[in-house]
Amino acid sequence: MTLTQLEAFVLVARLGSVKAAARSLGVSEPAVSSALASLRQQLGDSLVQRTSSGMELTPGGRRLVPIASQMVGLAVEAEAAIRQAQGAPDNLRVVATSDVAESVAPALVAAFNAKSKAVEVSLGVCSTEDMAAILQERLADVGIGPSLSSDGFPRLECSPLFRYRLIFVASPDHHLSGAAAIEPRALAHETWLVGPDAGDERSPVRSLLDRLHVPEARISVFPSHAAALTAAEQRQGIAPAVAHVVLDDPEPRGVVPLAVRGTPVELLWHVTMLAADRRSLASAAFHRFVGTPAATHAMHAPLRGVRPSQFRPPVYVTIWN
Amino acid sequence: MTLTQLEAFVLVARLGSVKAAARSLGVSEPAVSSALASLRQQLGDSLVQRTSSGMELTPGGRRLVPIASQMVGLAVEAEAAIRQAQGAPDNLRVVATSDVAESVAPALVAAFNAKSKAVEVSLGVCSTEDMAAILQERLADVGIGPSLSSDGFPRLECSPLFRYRLIFVASPDHHLSGAAAIEPRALAHETWLVGPDAGDERSPVRSLLDRLHVPEARISVFPSHAAALTAAEQRQGIAPAVAHVVLDDPEPRGVVPLAVRGTPVELLWHVTMLAADRRSLASAAFHRFVGTPAATHAMHAPLRGVRPSQFRPPVYVTIWN
DNA sequence: CGCCTAGATAAGCGATCGGTTATCGGATAG
DNA sequence: CTATCCGATAACCGATCGCTTATCTAGGCG
Known part of the structure; x- marks a missing residue:
């Protein structure tokens, strides 16, 4: 054993x-x-x-x-316990769904790291489906993604973190660019360029594609959201995106939002961790941190210096240990 | 790890x-x-x-x-837990100091075994010194021997089990046999024939020998009490013994008690196990059992069929796992 | 009916575990 | 100063772990 x-x-x-x-x-x-x-x-x-x-x-x-x-x-x-007894930096392992990991998580983690120097933070990616089990089994300390509240994991605590807007973007050359009040179902037969979270059964993008009955053949999954956006700049296709990340980029991408009815879609990311009585000191500090204005500010700030290489290549796997 | x-x-x-x-x-x-x-x-x-x-x-x-x-x-x-879930017999590991293991423990264990058929009991031997740690680390479930109450093992619970009398015996040929009111310090230069617990720093026999300043050379340690007694029948020497075991033996040994002043020495054996909230079901059953008249009766009964071979040869080692 | 999914099994491989005997090293006591 | 006690280390060995790729097998479903 x-x-x-x-x-x-x-x-x-x-x-x-x-x-x-x-x-x-x-x-x-x-x-x-x-x-x-x-x-x-x-x-x-x-x-x-x-x-x-x-x-x-x-x-x-x-x-x-x-x-x-x-x-x-x-x-x-x-x-x-031993690491801490030696005054070594504490370790905080954050997992996020791929959308979070490529948008607000890096800034959030960096801001937290700047504030608590004694904590070493690492960021990983996992699917929504696995997140609860990963947290409960302490493969990671903090999870960021959709709400996990109704998952039958009583030891986990889930709280709202960040309200964001999901929009659809395309190259200015795209035949729908500039069109007004596009009906969602008109998008069912467009080409979709999506990030890795399209493989996540429970991601908002996935459920959206499911609702539109977009055929598999019309969906191109990229290893990162950034790659999907780059493809949207060059190819004819629609990419879902987090509004403030794309729109406030200091070096604007060559894509424009589409005026789809019902967009922007208002959504919420949550932060999940073990219940207060069994979480580590670092987790508790992180939990306090995400409630501060500094955290909100970091997440709203435009994404800087994010390169696809910053993210683990095997996107749907979380490896530590 | x-x-x-x-x-x-x-x-x-x-x-x-x-x-x-x-x-x-x-x-x-x-x-x-x-x-x-x-x-x-x-x-x-x-x-x-x-x-x-x-x-x-x-x-x-x-x-x-x-x-x-x-x-x-x-x-x-x-x-x-798994063994129990399968209805397999529960397992109770009893350790005792060697004096107990050769006197009252076999009868006690046998009586318990007869009563709770669903429990498999095994009996081991260890030193007083190690007993507390062995119990706390769950290398054994129940310990029988001297009191362990003041040992700084807060999770252990120790209660009195059995009052016994320590006497000294020798062959009828021995020069002290028949003598009246022998002074204890007169025994300091006699030959002593003792069981394995003479090696146990905290056994009553050991502390007695220490108090009398018996020189090492005059002490013969035998692999079992029974062997020491047998030696006392044949050789010139004094053996400590548990009164009722020797005196009530249906096949009387060829030894007689010595009339040493201060004897018989009244002593107590205790039973020790994990605190009530963390002990196994079998341990709890055993704890209840030792309070019953059946248990007391079993311990007072003369020792039957005990052969040295029943005891583990490496006396001061407890092996399970 | 055959295909497909998902778990079990086989075969193999390097690393580690868990143990031995023999030896070394450092503190303590006489 | 030397003897001794006790823990650490060396060298070695077999069993197991943990992982891989490849193959087998049992159900569910078109």
Whole structure:
């Protein structure tokens, strides 16, 4: 029974699939499967069994989850405690959905870092779907993205962070540029140039594309939002974008907003972390920070110096440990 | 950071020496030392440092102890939880000092076993000194021996179990047999035939020998009390013994009690286990059991069928896991 | 019916673990 | 000063871990 095995098991139990757990851990599927096999053999219980709809816990597995989860949590706590005892900088791992990670997160993280020098902040990317489990399993300390409040993760606390506007942009040459009061359903057969969050089942962009019934063939997914925007400048296509990031850019992009009815879409990003009694000192400091005007200001500031290379290449994987 | 390493560290911290930890775990000294080295390297903290008087914790080490302790505790809890979920018999590991293990413990354990068929009980031996740490680290569930109440192990609960009389016996041929009102200090230069607990710093027999200033050369330590008694039948020497065990034996030993002033010595054995809120179901059942008349009766019953071979050969080591 | 998805299994590989015996080093006591 | 105790280290070894790629297999679905 190793901590690695326990962590794999907990993630399988929490996420309901070996595949998702493997993705969250950034390893291959058999790695997780065999970790599970070792546990099963050693404990003499199958722990989880596949059913038609995901993986179901056995009675033994159900008991193991909270214990194993706590053990893994204690392991990271141990490391943090010792680092702190030595006066070493505390560590804060922020995960965000890809849209956040490419818009407001860098500035927010930088501002926080400037203020609390004793904390080392790192920024990662994950899908909305995995975020709750990642936070609960302490693979990360803070999550930024859509609201996670109704997820059945009672130990997580989710609060509104930032109100933003989703707009659609295109090159000035685009045939819809300049058109007035465009009907949304007219966009169903346009070419869409989107960032990685189009792969995230629960991202606003994804649900929008789903609602419009845009066929797969008309969607081009880019490894970053910046790349999607660049493509929109050059190719005929529509890109969703966060309003203030595109419009207030000091070096304006070669795209213009489209006058689509119902836009800009008002949306909210939330910040999620463990409940107050079990979060780390650094997490608590971050939580306090995001309530300050300095944080709001940083997020509203135009995006500066963000290059796609700043973001982890494997966008949908969060790797630490 | 593996559980094995954490356990080694905790035991070193608790027992104050690598040697004692190695003994408790039943492994060699370098095994513990290298486990410690791995932890030190990985966490970047020396954790414990040797001083003139034992090992001293660093600030980081001090923080790690409770966390690591909890982790290993959870590991054994996990196994127990799953075993129980499968309806498998619960497991109760009893440790006792060697005097108890050879006198009342077998009957007590057997009686408990007969009553709760769903619990598998095993009996081990350890020194008084190590008992508290062994219980706290869940290497065993129940400890029987001298009182441990003043040991600075706040999570342990210690209650009186059994009042017994310590007497001295010798062969009827012995020159002191039949003598009246023997002065204790007259025994200082006799030959003593004692069981393994003479090696236990805190056993009553040891402190008695210390008080009499019996020279090392006059003490013969046997691998079991039974062996010491047998030797007393055949050789010229005095053996300490638990009164009712020797006197009520259905097949009387060839020894007689000596009329030493101050004897019989009234002593108490205690039972120690984790505090009520963190003990296992089986431990709780055992705790209830020792308060019943059946338990008292079992302990008072003459020792039946006890052979030295029933006791672990390496007397001062407790091995499970 | 065959395809597809997702988990299990096989085979293999390097790193680490966990243990041993033997030796070294440093403080303490006599 | 030397003997001794105790922890650290060296050298070594087998088992396991943790991971990979490739293949197998059981259900669900068109």
